[in-house]
Amino acid sequence: MRLGAPLNLTDQLFPETIVPVLVPLPSDRPYSYTVPEGMAVRPGAIVQVPLGPRQVAGVVWDGPIDAIDAKKLRPITHVFECPPLDETMRRFIDWVAEYTLSPPGLVVRMALRAPAAFDPEPWITGIEATGEAPDRLTAARQRVIAAAEEAHAWSKSGLAHAAGVSVSVVDGLIKQNVFRITRFPPPPAVAEPDTGYGRATLSPDQAKAAGDLVAAVEQASFAPILLEGATGSGKTEVYFEAVASALDQGKQVLILLPEIALTQSFIDRFDARFGAPPAEWHSDVPPRRREAIWRQVAEGRVRIVAGARSSLFLPFQELGLIVVDEEHDPAYKQEDRTFYHARDMAVVRASLGGFPVVLASATPSVETRVNAGSGRYAHVRLKARHGDAALPELALVDMRRHPPARGRFVSPVLATEIKKTLQRGEQTLLFLNRRGYAPLTLCRVCGHRFQCHNCSTWLVDHRLRGILQCHHCGFSMGRPEACPECGTLDHLVACGPGVERIAEEIVEDFPDARTIVLSSDIAGGPRRLRRELEAVADGEADIVIGTQLVAKGHHFPKMTLVGAIDADLGLANGDPRAAERTFQLLHQVTGRAGRTGLASHGLIQTFQPQHPVMQALIAGDPENFYESEIDERRRSALPPFGRLTAIIVSADTRADAENHAREIRKAAPEAPEIEMLGPAEAPLAVVRGRHRFRLLVEATRRAPIQSYLRATFAKAPRPRGSVQVQIDVDPQSFL
DNA sequence: CTGTGAGATGTA
DNA sequence: ACATCTCACAGA
Numbered sequence: 001m002r003l004g005a006p007l008n009l010t011d012q013l014f015p016e017t018i019v020p021v022l023v024p025l026p027s028d029r030p031y032s033y034t035v036p037e038g039m040a041v042r043p044g045a046i047v048q049v050p051l052g053p054r055q056v057a058g059v060v061w062d063g064p065i066d067a068i069d070a071k072k073l074r075p076i077t078h079v080f081e082c083p084p085l086d087e088t089m090r091r092f093i094d095w096v097a098e099y100t101l102s103p104p105g106l107v108v109r110m111a112l113r114a115p116a117a118f119d120p121e122p123w124i125t126g127i128e129a130t131g132e133a134p135d136r137l138t139a140a141r142q143r144v145i146a147a148a149e150e151a152h153a154w155s156k157s158g159l160a161h162a163a164g165v166s167v168s169v170v171d172g173l174i175k176q177n178v179f180r181i182t183r184f185p186p187p188p189a190v191a192e193p194d195t196g197y198g199r200a201t202l203s204p205d206q207a208k209a210a211g212d213l214v215a216a217v218e219q220a221s222f223a224p225i226l227l228e229g230a231t232g233s234g235k236t237e238v239y240f241e242a243v244a245s246a247l248d249q250g251k252q253v254l255i256l257l258p259e260i261a262l263t264q265s266f267i268d269r270f271d272a273r274f275g276a277p278p279a280e281w282h283s284d285v286p287p288r289r290r291e292a293i294w295r296q297v298a299e300g301r302v303r304i305v306a307g308a309r310s311s312l313f314l315p316f317q318e319l320g321l322i323v324v325d326e327e328h329d330p331a332y333k334q335e336d337r338t339f340y341h342a343r344d345m346a347v348v349r350a351s352l353g354g355f356p357v358v359l360a361s362a363t364p365s366v367e368t369r370v371n372a373g374s375g376r377y378a379h380v381r382l383k384a385r386h387g388d389a390a391l392p393e394l395a396l397v398d399m400r401r402h403p404p405a406r407g408r409f410v411s412p413v414l415a416t417e418i419k420k421t422l423q424r425g426e427q428t429l430l431f432l433n434r435r436g437y438a439p440l441t442l443c444r445v446c447g448h449r450f451q452c453h454n455c456s457t458w459l460v461d462h463r464l465r466g467i468l469q470c471h472h473c474g475f476s477m478g479r480p481e482a483c484p485e486c487g488t489l490d491h492l493v494a495c496g497p498g499v500e501r502i503a504e505e506i507v508e509d510f511p512d513a514r515t516i517v518l519s520s521d522i523a524g525g526p527r528r529l530r531r532e533l534e535a536v537a538d539g540e541a542d543i544v545i546g547t548q549l550v551a552k553g554h555h556f557p558k559m560t561l562v563g564a565i566d567a568d569l570g571l572a573n574g575d576p577r578a579a580e581r582t583f584q585l586l587h588q589v590t591g592r593a594g595r596t597g598l599a600s601h602g603l604i605q606t607f608q609p610q611h612p613v614m615q616a617l618i619a620g621d622p623e624n625f626y627e628s629e630i631d632e633r634r635r636s637a638l639p640p641f642g643r644l645t646a647i648i649v650s651a652d653t654r655a656d657a658e659n660h661a662r663e664i665r666k667a668a669p670e671a672p673e674i675e676m677l678g679p680a681e682a683p684l685a686v687v688r689g690r691h692r693f694r695l696l697v698e699a700t701r702r703a704p705i706q707s708y709l710r711a712t713f714a715k716a717p718r719p720r721g722s723v724q725v726q727i728d729v730d731p732q733s734f735l
Numbered sequence: 736c737t738g739t740g741a742g743a744t745g746t747a
Numbered sequence: 748a749c750a751t752c753t754c755a756c757a758g759a
Contacts, residue, residue: 018747031747050746073747
């Protein structure tokens, strides 16, 4: 249907054709614009429209148009010469907006995040051979003609450089009509993947799994598939076969990754399999490159993208497969502006587009496991570790029976293993998910605790930088000598461990070992961090002390011992997914040892050796964990069984946040289940100075709550900077 | 009475 | 999101 064709009543009210245009602002509905004489638009077209005093890019939508005052109507300024967003993409945007309670305009903004890409990339000026011979063939000219045969298209200076002559030689040949100046289309952003390039030899187990995925791709219909396999079981090789199959069918492919910045090793593996790197899409991609990739994805010239969650909103035209790698990773959940969970939205995109989606993980999220268990998702398993990579032998260190000395945190059991590992010339990884030196500083005389002025949290001692810092809002102050409460000098004491403090202890005990601390706040930023990780992989450190960022990415060939310093750390933080997160993290970290062919160990220091998470870890079989966790969640109606939906209410003050939460509860009689959780279960977090409350409601009550929230907060009085609404993941409610 | 600025309002 | 408008209050 061509929009702008006669449309009932409104057509009589307005003399010209009118179309709905979704503009990038938080409006509930598309705005109406007129189409000037001689301009042709259709749904999905990217257009420039006047909006108040400025011009913005919007997308021609479909569906009914508002009957508004004819005087307000303004014409579309320009239709960009760009492939329109297809039907699937438009339905996807509508769907995401509806589900996340976001105005569709804000969702469409995510799809238009490459401003200069809407007009075609400029063609390149270059030269090509005409086939004619020059009148005199000098040595230099001969070299140029020989060099030119290497490729079809050349830039003038490029050819001169390749032939080792000056540009004037080429100019001379152009004058003689040996070469002519032509215009070439813009170069491809990435080379075409070659699906037959680096075909891996698969184990029987892998081949079977790959066959299942390929069969789904060939079916070319919606099929969510959980690909579950231990670290090192070769999940990547397996889903690469599905990728190859989709590419062979002329489909585009999207591989979602949690944090692309740290996965050079992924790019290398992809390159080795397909003979070219994938197009990368994440926040670190420079603007010009973003534009080229966005444009070429729309044109179908880019066949495969590996990207962070935002790549879900790229304008694919022929998408035939999405792979969500490390599907359990919390980084898939975006928690600002528009809230969405990329893993779940990937499933939705596949459902709307009618193609398979592969969710890959060694430790799937409980939601996905439940969906696989119920048959909603297909379940493909990879059992064995591939090749010579053996699983590390894991053991628990009961900290009640093997306590470290006072003020120390490494148990003698672990220290002994570190010593042995050093003697063998192998590497140790000590994992502690806590930056800085100590999480709490207090005065031994009066008991004063250093707290953030904005937040309710303790200030973390960062001794290397000499500051106390709030990890919620970023507030920091210099470390004082005296207690601000009682004035006593030199009686401040650090409580609890951070990575810096573990490093201090290790350096004291193993002064000759090369020890390095890796955490995200490392001086020198991400680039320095990447260098340090490479150095560790090259064996340039004996003991690595790191936060969770050491859990993934790099392969450390000499890493044979992993020690988890405070394995209980994440268990008591009030998150309904605390146990799951802890299990996934510890599983991943301990898996860093053992990919070596050498015998390797993991020691997990815990005060709760009977905890299901700890028991499941040493059993070496995730099955144990899922059974107990699914049981527990079913019992306490936690996600996914309670079908909980979280509403985040945030405000500038605690009183405001509480007030709004109370108002929501009071004013939504259709939703009596709304429950405000106290600090024990859902700590009132303070994020960048904003106080947040989480309300948990029954997802079955979602519809009335949605309409209530829309009515209350989408209209005046506008909650401007006072209330945000977030709908948490509820993967059962949308299929 | 004017100048300033935070918050409300509208953008088609 | 951003430009514009409105109304309260400070300064004179």
